[in-house]
Amino acid sequence: MNTTEARALFDRLVNRIAPEIDPATADPRAPIQDALELDSMDFLNLVTALHEVTGVEVPEHDYPKLATIDGFVTYVVDRTPCR
Amino acid sequence: MGEFRMPVLGADMEAGTIVEWRVAVGDAVRHGDIIAVVDTDKSTIEVEVFEDGVVEELLVPPGVEVPVGTPLARLRGPGAPAEPAMVTAPATAAPVEAGPARLGERPTDEVFVRASPMARRDAAVAGVDLVELVGSGPGGAVVARDVATAAASRPPEPGAPEVVPETRSAEAPRRRAEMRRAVGALMARSAREIPHYYLATTVDLGATTEWLRETNAQRPVAARVLPAAVLFRAVAVAARQVPVMNGVWTDAFVPSEAVHLGVAVSLRGGGLIAPAIRDADQMGVDELMASLRAVVQRARAGILRSSDFTDPTITVTNLGDQGVDEVYGVIYPPQVALVGFGRVVDRPWAKDGLLGVRPVVRATLAADHRASDGIEGARFLAAIEHLLQSPEDL
Numbered sequence: 001m002n003t004t005e006a007r008a009l010f011d012r013l014v015n016r017i018a019p020e021i022d023p024a025t026a027d028p029r030a031p032i033q034d035a036l037e038l039d040s041m042d043f044l045n046l047v048t049a050l051h052e053v054t055g056v057e058v059p060e061h062d063y064p065k066l067a068t069i070d071g072f073v074t075y076v077v078d079r080t081p082c083r
Numbered sequence: 084m085g086e087f088r089m090p091v092l093g094a095d096m097e098a099g100t101i102v103e104w105r106v107a108v109g110d111a112v113r114h115g116d117i118i119a120v121v122d123t124d125k126s127t128i129e130v131e132v133f134e135d136g137v138v139e140e141l142l143v144p145p146g147v148e149v150p151v152g153t154p155l156a157r158l159r160g161p162g163a164p165a166e167p168a169m170v171t172a173p174a175t176a177a178p179v180e181a182g183p184a185r186l187g188e189r190p191t192d193e194v195f196v197r198a199s200p201m202a203r204r205d206a207a208v209a210g211v212d213l214v215e216l217v218g219s220g221p222g223g224a225v226v227a228r229d230v231a232t233a234a235a236s237r238p239p240e241p242g243a244p245e246v247v248p249e250t251r252s253a254e255a256p257r258r259r260a261e262m263r264r265a266v267g268a269l270m271a272r273s274a275r276e277i278p279h280y281y282l283a284t285t286v287d288l289g290a291t292t293e294w295l296r297e298t299n300a301q302r303p304v305a306a307r308v309l310p311a312a313v314l315f316r317a318v319a320v321a322a323r324q325v326p327v328m329n330g331v332w333t334d335a336f337v338p339s340e341a342v343h344l345g346v347a348v349s350l351r352g353g354g355l356i357a358p359a360i361r362d363a364d365q366m367g368v369d370e371l372m373a374s375l376r377a378v379v380q381r382a383r384a385g386i387l388r389s390s391d392f393t394d395p396t397i398t399v400t401n402l403g404d405q406g407v408d409e410v411y412g413v414i415y416p417p418q419v420a421l422v423g424f425g426r427v428v429d430r431p432w433a434k435d436g437l438l439g440v441r442p443v444v445r446a447t448l449a450a451d452h453r454a455s456d457g458i459e460g461a462r463f464l465a466a467i468e469h470l471l472q473s474p475e476d477l
Contacts, residue, residue, distance in 0.1 A: 039404040
């Protein structure tokens with residue numbers, strides 16, 4: 001997956017979990033828990049959905065790497081095959 | 084078996100409107116089946132039936148607002164003979180003012196599509212056939228967004244009004260305002276009637292966080308447990324140990340046999356709702372985590388079940404994610420206690436004569452001084468603290 005696809009995936013997953021939120025307007029370097037008003041339950045659902053859709057398993061100690069949109073995108077790109 | 088009546092779904096509910104029937108005359112129903120979807124001012128709720136039986140007659144059509152207690156349907160026991168159907172007009176019904184079209188009963192040959200109540204309503208208004216849509220909601224259900232997308236992508240008919248977005252955008256602020264008003268009334272009543280006292284304690288959460296780290300490391304993400312689930316489980320068990328915290332106040336304290344743990348859930352866009360996790364003391368941490376996940380999802384999606392409105396016997400509020408250290412809450416009448424948790428933070432901590440760093444959390448109790456005294460409140464917080472030192476036993 002490339003950066004654009006990973007970003008699109010993020011937007012889609014957030015839409016699924018929290019349909020009222022528009023991730024397109026958020027600062028990609030800001031912590032998503034603040035910028036998108038996601039709490040720890042939402043974050044867990046996001047990580048679960050990521051696994052369901054891509055098979056990427058995120059161990060708990062990697063959660064800080066997904067703290068920002070940029071971080072999420074980088075993490076997913078590094079762990080999914082490119083076509 | 085008798086009548087299915089408009090249930091009380093929330094302490095201050097006075098009336099409700101059937102959005103759709105999920106059953107038709109002649110259908111057999113079992114305990115736990117969803118019989119209808121009901122709208123109140125604050126939310127849309129899937130109502131479950133609590134006995135087995137067969138639907139004999141539907142008495143109130145969708146779209147009509149009726150007071151709580153109004154008979155909605157007649158059911159007979161599974162073995163009883165059928166009675167002749169009577170034509171009934173709704174008793175004291177107030178028609179709902181201009182809103183989404185009535186859905187009516189399902190024609191018997193229609194394919195049943197999994198869709199949220201909001202989506203069904205929007206689809207009826209916009210003239211979109213649910214069968215044609217691919218659902219993006221949980222389990223492939225069709226949600227309002229899917230209907231809006233489908234409606235927007237159709238070529239516009241000449242003179243057709245853009246109804247769907249307007250209906251949705253007018254609905255949400257009205258709902259929120261109504262919810263705000265209802266929560267405000269409940270909180271004002273609490274402040275007026277309940278003499279609150281407050282206690283706080285700092286709980287060493289080292290054992291719990293370590294246990295969670297080890298447990299979650301061995302589990303796929305879908306099975307992991309949040310700290311909140313462990314905290315809530317400790318509250319439920321402690322409520323059994325100090326029963327004067329678990330029950331309701333009418334003219335005196337009425338202790339509850341069961342522990343139905345109310346969980347304060349904040350809704351995006353504003354609003355607060357506190358659905359109950361029934362028998363929270365009977366579930367282990369895993370089951371409580373699953374229930375918590377499900378009820379929060381339902382609360383935020385706006386589609387709660389009637390069993391979520393079981394009256395809580397005690398409520399807990401967790402604002403740790405918002406970064407506050409402690410919460411001094413307002414008790415939800417007629418309950419007599421509210422437990423609050425702040426965020427888990429690392430703090431310097433003296434243990435066994437040595438100074439170290441431990442993860443700790445501030446636990447607070449707001450309690451009704453008519454029902455309990457400070458010493459009982461202190462005992463309750465001490466019980467919670469003690470339980471959290473052995474999370475593997477919870």
